[in-house]
Amino acid sequence: MIQKPFIIGISGGSGSGKTTFVKELANNFSKDQVCILSQDNYYKPREEQVTDKTGEKNFDLPESFKEQEYHDDVLKLLNGEDVVLKEYVYNNPLAEPKLITYKPAPIIIIEGIFVFHFLDVSNLMDFKIFIDADEHIKLIRRIQRDQIERNYPLEDVLYRYQHHVFPSYQKFILPYKPHCDIVVNNNVSFEIAMNTVKLSIKEKLDSLK
Numbered sequence: 001m002i003q004k005p006f007i008i009g010i011s012g013g014s015g016s017g018k019t020t021f022v023k024e025l026a027n028n029f030s031k032d033q034v035c036i037l038s039q040d041n042y043y044k045p046r047e048e049q050v051t052d053k054t055g056e057k058n059f060d061l062p063e064s065f066k067e068q069e070y071h072d073d074v075l076k077l078l079n080g081e082d083v084v085l086k087e088y089v090y091n092n093p094l095a096e097p098k099l100i101t102y103k104p105a106p107i108i109i110i111e112g113i114f115v116f117h118f119l120d121v122s123n124l125m126d127f128k129i130f131i132d133a134d135e136h137i138k139l140i141r142r143i144q145r146d147q148i149e150r151n152y153p154l155e156d157v158l159y160r161y162q163h164h165v166f167p168s169y170q171k172f173i174l175p176y177k178p179h180c181d182i183v184v185n186n187n188v189s190f191e192i193a194m195n196t197v198k199l200s201i202k203e204k205l206d207s208l209k
Helices: 018-026 067-078 135-148 154-179 191-208
Strands: 006-012 034-038 083-086 099-102 107-111 127-132 182-185
Touching: 006 018, 006 154, 006 191, 018 034, 018 107, 018 191, 034 067, 067 083, 067 107, 107 191, 127 154, 135 154, 182 191
Parallel strands: 006 107, 006 127, 034 107, 127 182
Antiparallel strands: 083 099
């Protein structure tokens, strides 16, 4: 009998350092050991996104994502099937999206801002990690990321944070923090928490052999 993969969910607010945490975690394991399925690749097309009262598209709502497709693909991995996805390029018309193939693995990490809010996905998780940081730290990181990496004007970044990002965080992300197995404080560094999670995964992999 094939043993069920161990499912780890990782979430946190925008600017908490969730993506950096997940990338560093991935660097410590092979793809045969750990599969990471990011919610970011399940954004709906821009034309399907909700428009706020000022005409701005709001990408920070649960309905911004293809929830059912995400859940179906998690089940595929659990059943030992490959998942093939087109990379999400954040509506950048100059970027050519690549096809990404996700292979089943003993450890599956499901990460994204709403992975705990999507209950069909959340209920599949064996372990939950919440990446946390003070609000002003998250805002600074968001400004740095959106201005440098995506060339967004500062006024646009601040508007979205105030009217989209922060309200969504309070309503759809923060309420799940008390129910997580580990809360990682990432105001400065997540090194200690990272070592703990890496050790836990290694122990789990050994137990699955």
